[in-house]
Amino acid sequence: xxxxxxxxxxxxxxEKPFTNPFPVKHAPKNVTELIEKVxxxxxxxxxxxxxxxxxxxKLHYDPERCIGCRLCIMVCPADAMEWVPELKKIRHYxxxxxxxxxxxxxxxxxxxxxxxxxxxxxxxxxxFLLADYDKYSDNLIEEPPExxxxxx
Amino acid sequence: xxxxxYYIPVGPIHPALKEPIxxxxxxxxxxxxxxxxxxxxxxRGIEYMGMKRNAIQTxxxxxxxxxxxxxxxxxxxxxTAEKALGIEAPPxxxxxxxxxxxxxRIHSHILWLGVIAHEMGFDTLLFWTWKGREKVxxxxxxITGNRINYSMYMIGGARRDLxxxxxxxxxxxxxxxxKFTEHMKEIFLSDPVYKARTRNVAKVSKDIALKLNLVGPxxxxxxxxxxxxxxxxxxxxxxxxxxAVVPQDIVGEVYxxxxxxxxxxxxxxxxxxxxxxxxxxxxxxxxILAIPNYxxxxxxxxxxxxxxxxxxxxxxxxxxxxxxxxxxxxxSVWKVIAPSYNNINSWGPLLIGAEVADIPIVVAYIDxxxxxxxxxxxxxTKDGNELGYxxxxxxxxxxxxxxxxxxx
Ligand code: SF4
Ligand code: SF4
Numbered sequence: 001x002x003x004x005x006x007x008x009x010x011x012x013x014x015e016k017p018f019t020n021p022f023p024v025k026h027a028p029k030n031v032t033e034l035i036e037k038v039x040x041x042x043x044x045x046x047x048x049x050x051x052x053x054x055x056x057x058k059l060h061y062d063p064e065r066c067i068g069c070r071l072c073i074m075v076c077p078a079d080a081m082e083w084v085p086e087l088k089k090i091r092h093y094x095x096x097x098x099x100x101x102x103x104x105x106x107x108x109x110x111x112x113x114x115x116x117x118x119x120x121x122x123x124x125x126x127x128f129l130l131a132d133y134d135k136y137s138d139n140l141i142e143e144p145p146e147x148x149x150x151x152x
Numbered sequence: 153x154x155x156x157x158y159y160i161p162v163g164p165i166h167p168a169l170k171e172p173i174x175x176x177x178x179x180x181x182x183x184x185x186x187x188x189x190x191x192x193x194x195x196r197g198i199e200y201m202g203m204k205r206n207a208i209q210t211x212x213x214x215x216x217x218x219x220x221x222x223x224x225x226x227x228x229x230x231x232t233a234e235k236a237l238g239i240e241a242p243p244x245x246x247x248x249x250x251x252x253x254x255x256x257r258i259h260s261h262i263l264w265l266g267v268i269a270h271e272m273g274f275d276t277l278l279f280w281t282w283k284g285r286e287k288v289x290x291x292x293x294x295i296t297g298n299r300i301n302y303s304m305y306m307i308g309g310a311r312r313d314l315x316x317x318x319x320x321x322x323x324x325x326x327x328x329x330x331k332f333t334e335h336m337k338e339i340f341l342s343d344p345v346y347k348a349r350t351r352n353v354a355k356v357s358k359d360i361a362l363k364l365n366l367v368g369p370x371x372x373x374x375x376x377x378x379x380x381x382x383x384x385x386x387x388x389x390x391x392x393x394x395x396a397v398v399p400q401d402i403v404g405e406v407y408x409x410x411x412x413x414x415x416x417x418x419x420x421x422x423x424x425x426x427x428x429x430x431x432x433x434x435x436x437x438x439x440i441l442a443i444p445n446y447x448x449x450x451x452x453x454x455x456x457x458x459x460x461x462x463x464x465x466x467x468x469x470x471x472x473x474x475x476x477x478x479x480x481x482x483x484s485v486w487k488v489i490a491p492s493y494n495n496i497n498s499w500g501p502l503l504i505g506a507e508v509a510d511i512p513i514v515v516a517y518i519d520x521x522x523x524x525x526x527x528x529x530x531x532x533t534k535d536g537n538e539l540g541y542x543x544x545x546x547x548x549x550x551x552x553x554x555x556x557x558x559x560x
Contacts, residue, residue: 003345004338009276018283052290054312056297075446077205077212100212100303105311106446124297 022048051126056099058127063089063144065110065121072103072122084143086152091143095135099124156180162511164193170267171522175499175515179508187503189496195526199486206481207233207307207453208446214473215301217488218524220263223256224466225488225524226305228473231386232462233307233483236475237453239443241387243436245309250388251322251431252296252304253464254424258329259288260467261417264519265340268414271512272349277339284332291325294318307449308442314435322432326425333421340414350410354502354514357408364497368469370518372398373416374408380465388431397423410517450481459485466491468519490524 023045028034037043051057068088073081080096081103101124109120132140146152157178164172172193178186198217202210211233214225227249234241241249262285269277289299295318296302304310314322340346356366361374371378379396381389397419399405399412406412443449459476469491476485495518502514531539539547 003343005274005277005343005345008280008339012276012280018286052294054297055293056303071447074206074450075208077209098212098216098301099298100215100301101297102208102212102303102446 020046020049022046048129051128055126055128056101056124058094058125058130059092059097059099059103059142060123060125061090061092061142062119062121062123063087065119066090066144067108067110067121069108071106071108075102075106077102084147084152086150087144087146089144089147091141091147093135094130094140094142095132157185160508162515164190169515171520173496173520173522175503175511177503177508177511182507182509184503184506184508184511187500189499191496191522192526192530194523196523199488199527202486203483206450207477207483208450210482210486211305211307212303214488215303218490218521219300220260220521221256221466221468221471221524222301223252223304224464224471225473225490227253228462228464228466228471228488229475230305230307231464232460232473232475233477235460235462236458236477237307237456238458239308239452241309241442242439244313244438245440245442246387247431247435248310248312248314248440249305251314251428252292252302252310254427254431255288255292255295255322256302257424257467258421259285259292260519261421262288264417264467264516265336265414267519268350268410268513268516269340269346271516272346274346280339281336284329284336287325287328291321294321306441306446307453309440311441313440319432319435322428326429326432329421329425333418333425336418336421340418341411346414347411350414350513352407353410353506353510354413354498354517355407355409356498356502358406360498360501361408364501365494366469366498367491367494368466369413369416369420370469370495370498372396373406373412375400375406380463380470384463386462386464389427391434392427392430394423394427410513413517453477454479454481468492468521468524469495488524488527490521490527492518492521493525493527496520496525 024034024043025046034043038045066089070083072090073083077100078096078098080093082091082093084091104120104122104124107120107122109118111118130140157180160177160179161174162177163169163174174190176188176190177184198213202213205213211226211229214229215222217225262281266278266281266285269281292302293299295314296304296312304312356370356374358375361371361376366374375398377396377398379394381394382396385394397416399415402415402419443452457478461472461474463470463472471491472489474485474487475483478484498518499514503511506514531544533539
């Protein structure tokens with residue numbers, strides 16, 4: 001006896017896959033080889049699904065705008081912010097962050113001469129591909145450049 | 153005498169379970185004669201962590217109690233905190249919160265429909281339902297900024313406003329889901345295979361449901377008219393006359409089995425669509441936060457003393473939070489009761505007498521969430537006695553002493 005589900009199955013067979021095949025259509029046999037090919041331009045990477053406006057991705061920190069008020073440390077639920085007393089700035093560990101954007105909400109930011117409104121030191125970017133082998137890699141720590149130079 | 157019963161352990165890590173829990177069944181042939189359910193594998197001590205942080209941090213910690221209903225715990229938390237602190241959220245924020253909570257119910261129910269199909273070995277249905285679920289996840293991502301863990305609520309309001317484009321997207325999704333639920337009714341409820349596999353399986357009578365304290369769709373499928381949104385309305389639910397969805401209103405008779413649970417869940421999606429439609433059409437104007445400044449909010453919490461109990465109807469049943477504030481900027485006591493805790497109680501009675509092939513359905517039909525329900529871990533000594541507070545404290549001190557000696 002044919003049922004609705006059977007029609008559904010047949011229909012599904014004819015349809016294109018719903019999933020976005022990211023980064024390539026089929027799982028590669030050798031990932032390193034694939035990366036090399038992509039670098040040489042032999043293989044095209046299928047882009048991820050675009051994120052919508054207002055997406056909460058990796059936190060971006062602009063030390064120039066930071067006034068050192070420590071409000072972000074106070075609200076951060078994951079303790080992803082660290083106070084750098086020597087510079088009176090903060091250091092942000094992306095691997096601890098849970099992308100709640102509370103720190104962005106509280107950050108007062110700084111007004112440069114000639115500007116009408118203060119601009120926040122913290123903002124959410126659209127970057128979300130953050131996988132890494134090392135949780136302390138450069139990509140996963142946002143800090144003032146002086147901190148790295150002086151090794152604080 | 154020949155051995156007639158066999159022992160089948162399922163879990164804590166098992167392909168049929170998505171989260172750690174252990175079901176030990178003794179079978180005689182195909183029949184299950186004895187069951188034991190062991191839980192407590194996912195206890196993380198979240199409540200204790202919350203009592204060390206300030207209230208805003210704890211609110212976002214509560215979002216991490218559950219991976220699927222990531223707004224149910226914050227919802228119960230904000231309701232409780234607002235009651236305890238005497239803050240009232242502006243009407244617009246109340247409506248926005250209701251919309252988000254109902255969108256979450258839609259995605260959670262569709263998730264469950266896929267899971268139950270998968271447990272029956274019906275994987276085409278799983279992928280088809282989850283394909284339909286993408287739309288509401290995309291919508292939530294568009295409104296809140298993330299697919300899961302929306303970070304949308306704040307004590308005394310909501311953090312993001314709904315703009316014109318969001319409302320358009322919501323209306324779009326509502327149209328889509330009216331069609332989709334019609335489709336689901338045909339595919340799930342009128343399918344003979346699905347019916348044969350779920351009718352009279354995991355059957356809960358009204359008596360048992362009341363005795364075991366079952367909550368949410370499971371209790372409603374057994375014919376009990378209970379729903380926090382109906383019994384203790386909060387936020388926008390107070391303006392909408394929400395009625396519990398029970399099978400006797402839909403088809404006129406109650407079985408209380410997995411088939412009825414499916415029916416209740418599909419009709420609840422429609423109810424959610426109605427609620428969202430009402431909220432979107434009657435969205436009040438105004439601000440969205442009672443105290444927009446978080447520093448001022450924390451200062452107010454520090455000044456206020458109070459305690460309260462609050463509940464929210466999560467997709468799986470009622471979530472209850474208890475909070476007590478006394479002079480700190482965070483809760484000094486925080487207690488969470490999640491619906492799966494009550495619902496898992498039904499496994500024992502339901503599995504006895506059932507067949508081995510029914511285990512996945514009985515386990516999945518309540519949509520269990522282990523990380524929600526593991527609120528306590530009981531430690532036992534070798535001879536089976538429970539370790540009390542004094543012994544555990546003594547052991548902690550011994551361990552600290554040992555580490556200290558090693559570090560020297
Ligand atoms: S986004 Fe949230 S978790 Fe991440 S640093 Fe900011 S406050 Fe902390
Ligand atoms: S990042 Fe913003 S909130 Fe954090 S210390 Fe700097 S100015 Fe204050």
